[in-house]
Amino acid sequence: xxxxxxxxxxxxxxxLIKTLVLVATLAANGIFxxxxxxxxxxxxxxxxxxxxxxxxxxxxxxxxxxxxxxDWPAEKKAEQDKKQSEKSPMIIGILGNNPxxxxxxxxxxxxxxxxxxxxxxxxxxxxYLRQHGNSQSAVTAYQNKYQQLIQQCDILFICRSEEKxxxxxxxxxxxxxxxxxxxxxxxxxxxxxxEFVEENKKVRFEINLxxxxxxxxxxxxxxxxxxxxxxxxxxxx
Amino acid sequence: MKIKVxxxxxxxxxxxxxxxxxxxxxxxxxxxxxxxxxxxxxxxxQLMQFELDxxxxxxxxxxxxxxxxxxxxxxxxxxxxxxxxxxxxxxxESVPGFYKTYDRNYGYLGVRGFGRPGDYNxxxxxxxxxxxxxxxxxxxxxxxxxxxxxxxxxxxVEIVRGxxxxxxxxxxxxxxxxVITKNSxxxxxxxxxxxxxxxxxxxxxxxxxxxFNDNFQGLFSGTYFDQDGQxxxxxxxxxxxDNDDDNANSxxxxxxxxxxxxxxxxxxxxxxIPTAPWGTIFxxxxxxxxxxxxxxxxxxxxxxxxxxxxxxRVAYNRYDYDGSYAYDDGGEYINxxxxxxxxxxxxxxxxxxxxxxxxxxxxTEAQYNIRQDQKNYDEYGVYLDDHKHSKSWGMYxxxxxxxxxxxxxxxxxxxxxxxxxxxxxxxxAALIYQxxxxxxxxxxxxxxxxxxxxxxxxxxxxxxxxKSNPDLQPEEVxxxxxxxxxxxxxxxxxxxxxxxxxxxxxINQQTDPGDGLAQFQNVSEVTAKGLEATLQGRWKNGVRMxxxxxxxxxxxxxxxxxxxxxxxxxxxxxxxxxxISETLLAGIETKWTSERKTLGGNKINDSFVTNLTxxxxxxxxxxxxxxxxxxxxxxxxxxxxxxxxxxxxxxQDGRTVGVKLTCRF
Numbered sequence: 061x062x063x064x065x066x067x068x069x070x071x072x073x074x075x076l077i078k079t080l081v082l083v084a085t086l087a088a089n090g091i092f093x094x095x096x097x098x099x100x101x102x103x104x105x106x107x108x109x110x111x112x113x114x115x116x117x118x119x120x121x122x123x124x125x126x127x128x129x130x131d132w133p134a135e136k137k138a139e140q141d142k143k144q145s146e147k148s149p150m151i152i153g154i155l156g157n158n159p160x161x162x163x164x165x166x167x168x169x170x171x172x173x174x175x176x177x178x179x180x181x182x183x184x185x186x187x188y189l190r191q192h193g194n195s196q197s198a199v200t201a202y203q204n205k206y207q208q209l210i211q212q213c214d215i216l217f218i219c220r221s222e223e224k225x226x227x228x229x230x231x232x233x234x235x236x237x238x239x240x241x242x243x244x245x246x247x248x249x250x251x252x253x254x255e256f257v258e259e260n261k262k263v264r265f266e267i268n269l270x271x272x273x274x275x276x277x278x279x280x281x282x283x284x285x286x287x288x289x290x291x292x293x294x295x296x297x
Numbered sequence: 298m299k300i301k302v303x304x305x306x307x308x309x310x311x312x313x314x315x316x317x318x319x320x321x322x323x324x325x326x327x328x329x330x331x332x333x334x335x336x337x338x339x340x341x342x343q344l345m346q347f348e349l350d351x352x353x354x355x356x357x358x359x360x361x362x363x364x365x366x367x368x369x370x371x372x373x374x375x376x377x378x379x380x381x382x383x384x385x386x387x388x389x390e391s392v393p394g395f396y397k398t399y400d401r402n403y404g405y406l407g408v409r410g411f412g413r414p415g416d417y418n419x420x421x422x423x424x425x426x427x428x429x430x431x432x433x434x435x436x437x438x439x440x441x442x443x444x445x446x447x448x449x450x451x452x453x454v455e456i457v458r459g460x461x462x463x464x465x466x467x468x469x470x471x472x473x474x475x476v477i478t479k480n481s482x483x484x485x486x487x488x489x490x491x492x493x494x495x496x497x498x499x500x501x502x503x504x505x506x507x508x509f510n511d512n513f514q515g516l517f518s519g520t521y522f523d524q525d526g527q528x529x530x531x532x533x534x535x536x537x538x539d540n541d542d543d544n545a546n547s548x549x550x551x552x553x554x555x556x557x558x559x560x561x562x563x564x565x566x567x568x569x570i571p572t573a574p575w576g577t578i579f580x581x582x583x584x585x586x587x588x589x590x591x592x593x594x595x596x597x598x599x600x601x602x603x604x605x606x607x608x609x610r611v612a613y614n615r616y617d618y619d620g621s622y623a624y625d626d627g628g629e630y631i632n633x634x635x636x637x638x639x640x641x642x643x644x645x646x647x648x649x650x651x652x653x654x655x656x657x658x659x660x661t662e663a664q665y666n667i668r669q670d671q672k673n674y675d676e677y678g679v680y681l682d683d684h685k686h687s688k689s690w691g692m693y694x695x696x697x698x699x700x701x702x703x704x705x706x707x708x709x710x711x712x713x714x715x716x717x718x719x720x721x722x723x724x725x726a727a728l729i730y731q732x733x734x735x736x737x738x739x740x741x742x743x744x745x746x747x748x749x750x751x752x753x754x755x756x757x758x759x760x761x762x763x764k765s766n767p768d769l770q771p772e773e774v775x776x777x778x779x780x781x782x783x784x785x786x787x788x789x790x791x792x793x794x795x796x797x798x799x800x801x802x803x804i805n806q807q808t809d810p811g812d813g814l815a816q817f818q819n820v821s822e823v824t825a826k827g828l829e830a831t832l833q834g835r836w837k838n839g840v841r842m843x844x845x846x847x848x849x850x851x852x853x854x855x856x857x858x859x860x861x862x863x864x865x866x867x868x869x870x871x872x873x874x875x876x877i878s879e880t881l882l883a884g885i886e887t888k889w890t891s892e893r894k895t896l897g898g899n900k901i902n903d904s905f906v907t908n909l910t911x912x913x914x915x916x917x918x919x920x921x922x923x924x925x926x927x928x929x930x931x932x933x934x935x936x937x938x939x940x941x942x943x944x945x946x947x948x949q950d951g952r953t954v955g956v957k958l959t960c961r962f
Binding site: 112117118120121122124125157161166167170220221223245246262263264283286288 | 336339342653734
């Protein structure tokens with residue numbers, strides 16, 4: 061069936077498309093060279109990652125970077141080093157319902173300050189008390205079980221699941237050089253060392269400098285100046 | 298015609314053979330391998346620039362979906378690509394409670410039971426990067442090939458269901474939809490796309506995006522679309538009309554520099570109208586519509602201090618509609634219909650954090666309509682030549698109050714003033730309770746309004762058949778909604794919402810018994826109660842599933858029955874399945890819509906439509922090829938006709954195959 065196009069010549073359009081495809085073909089073969097991306101595009105929810113996975117992927121990367129700008133007291137590692145007659149690994153403890161998934165996987169073969177990185181999962185304190193009853197004996201039992209493990213950590217990330225128990229966890233680390241990190245609200249105000257905060261779609265962090273210096277941990281100025289807020293006075297907990 | 302199509306198709310395999318190792322990868326904008334590895338290579342400064350997934354539209358600031366005072370759906374660029382969506386209406390149809398109607402001229406969106414024939418999509422507010430797009434004659438929206446953007450340029454669409462007038466004013470009646478455009482950094486070079494499909498459909502797009510230096514980015518894109526359409530048989534006329542052609546050009550220019558963003562979009566689209574509406578000559582190719590929409594906007598966004606930020610927007614908008622209708626009343630003549638709208642919009646907004654428990658947002662918005670012209674004439678006379686100009690403004694405030702760690706109250710109110718009817722005040726309050734780590738409940742109450750449009754107020758043909766009604770009042774809706782959001786096992790996400798809407802002063806065209814003239818009046822009261830449930834799943838191997846059910850029961854007090862064109866049940870099932878991991882992906886979308894009432898009082902059968910898209914990524918390193926089959930099972934289904942159609946029902950498209958090639962340099 062033939063008909064007249066009212067205004068536009070479809071043949072012309074067909075040719076335009078064919079030309080475009082052929083131009084693309086020719087160009088692909090040499091005229092235009094693939095250029096490297098000038099700046100990597102913001103990685104957002106991909107076909108395989110949920111927004112939470114990306115959030116914790118970013119936080120894991122922050123923690124990895126923190127290690128580059130923090131110095132733990134020499135004595136902490138010294139004893140462990142002597143036992144193994146080589147540098148013992150940096151231990152990142154994750155206490156609670158672990159939201160990181162596989163986020164730390166890419167760095168398990170990297171080194172920081174000549175040490176390898178080890179991730180340790182520690183049972184949720186809050187869950188433990190829920191199961192064993194919220195009594196002093198349960199608290200003591202948990203402490204006895206995990207105290208040493210917690211105190212050996214260089215970084216301890218306290219998960220959101222520990223909303224009611226993080227203060228107790230901070231007590232366990234009280235006289236040990238453990239850098240405590242969390243994204244629980246008011247963590248830094250209540251004696252935690254580094255708190256992740258979300259602002260305008262981006263991850264920021266606050267530092268309780270008082271808690272940090274009490275344990276003889278040194279945070280270099282490059283990291284301090286990037287913090288959103290620094291708490292200097294003595295805080296509760 | 299068929300032969301032409303197939304030779305066009307042969308171009309594709311030829312092109313593929315000729316292609317060497319070449320262009321840049323062009324699907325979506327992110328790399329799909331080693332996302333977390335890339336993160337560890339970033340410095341802290343770079344990590345601090347990294348944007349997390351949040352939604353802006355629900356509260357006019359970025360927040361997590363679970364903290365938003367509404368039921369929210371987000372559709373990302375990768376879904377738009379993998380499901381083969383070609384128009385905005387395709388995208389929106391996948392939202393729970395939404396459905397589409399197509400009359401071979403314009404596309405119409407039905408929301409929560411409302412999709413009445415003759416409505417101009419005015420009960421939904423559409424924004425592009427926050428700029429209001431609804432035109433200033435009918436407050437309507439163009440949603441098919443006449444939409445301002447090529448859907449390839451969309452980064453994400455945020456759909457906030459429920460009344461939004463407490464923040465956005467008029468038209469935020471049933472939903473607010475924000476279409477967010479991509480950035481130059483999503484392209485970093487030139488991207489070409491070419492699409493060929495049946496019915497002599499061809500489309501080509503060229504996009505160039507570049508980050509020039511630290512702060513300055515530019516994005517330019519142009520799209521050409523041409524479709525001959527198909528001959529359509531209409532039994533009511535006993536013949537075939539060959540006037541279904543569709544032709545559109547659109548372009549986009551976007552610059553961002555520091556806190557400033559400039560965005561200009563333009564679309565012009567001409568469509569043949571094959572349905573012979575309004576008693577026009579059947580099959581006459583002179584009956585067609587031509588719509589053009591331009592928007593030029595500037596946005597300024599700045600963090601004044603840690604807890605105070607400011608946002609300012611100004612935009613100039615143009616809308617032109619030209620319709621021509623071929624009549625034969627003993628002699629042939631063309632009747633011309635004509636709308637011309639020119640308007641400015643401006644807004645200023647402040648967001649302030651008070652302590653850690655209160656986030657306050659307050660702002661003001663104004664619209665100045667320089668031109669709102671409606672004209673209708675033919676060689677026998679001028680029936681309508683109306684020129685209006687008007688203004689409106691609004692002020693709003695919303696407070697987000699964190700009562701306790703897992704309970705927050707978001708309350709807001711907005712006052713609007715319209716030249717035509719005066720003041721209206723609309724509140725919204727939402728109580729958000731995070732009962733458990735993975736469970737959130739939202740209890741929402743809100744009111745919204747829709748100002749009468751210039752078309753409803755003043756359209757008349759010299760009192761021959763229609764007369765104006767300058768006393769029209771705004772439509773109002775009062776809504777109660779409960780939302781339950783649940784994450785299960787870190788793999789599934791369930792969102793359920795139940796709502797009860799009461800719409801008052803619904804504007805309908807009625808016939809005045811006194812003089813027999815048609816006039817828009819505030820006549821109806823309609824209630825709608827419904828339920829929407831969606832379950833989403835994401836697995837590590839890349840499989841993504843989204844399935845949902847929506848139920849709505851409308852009741853029109855004036856007729857005592859349900860609304861026309863309002864399906865009671867809808868079920869949808871979407872699946873993205875990697876056939877070969879990260880290389881060959883299948884996108885399947887299935888939607889079942891229950892029967893709908895027509896204007897003639899009949900019922901259209903339920904429809905079951907399946908679309909399949911196969912995407913081959915990284916073919917020859919940086920080429921993306923897609924095969925799309927719309928209506929895979931060639932299901933015959935109809936949509937109700939409108940007042941202007943002799944046809945009670947309009948047959949929709951059968952199976953249509955298309956191929957798309959995208960390539961980046």
